[in-house]
Amino acid sequence: MELGGEMGVGRALMVCYTVYGNTENAAKAVRDGLASAALEAECRKIQDTKPDDLEAFDAIIFGTPTHMEDIPDDVRRFMEALKRVDLRGKQGSAFDTHTRMNKSAG
Secondary structure, eight states: TTTTTTOOOOOEEEEEOSSSHHHHHHHHHHHHHHHTTTOOOEEEGGOOOOOGGGOSEEEEEEEEEETTTTTOOHHHHHHGGGGSSSOTTTTEEEEEEEHHHOOOOO
16 A cells, blocks of 8 residues: 555554653654655644544554663553554554763763
């Protein structure tokens, strides 16, 4: 399936979990990029999204921060709840944000 192909404009949803706003900013940039390509794109925080909401979209993009190579518990619970949602035929993608601790030379 191609977004925006013969079937018309595709709908994409960016679902993000954010602590400091960095992940939300990245999700909004992805949304804006898709919108500039004439795709209907929406950005929502994970806490404002129900798993069933994803059925209305052709593509779902998840954004989450990672800490110590793991995702937040809220994201894990949301993903577990997706087991009961029919996402067949959907396109999906994910990205993470993280901070890098610079080690000072000493």
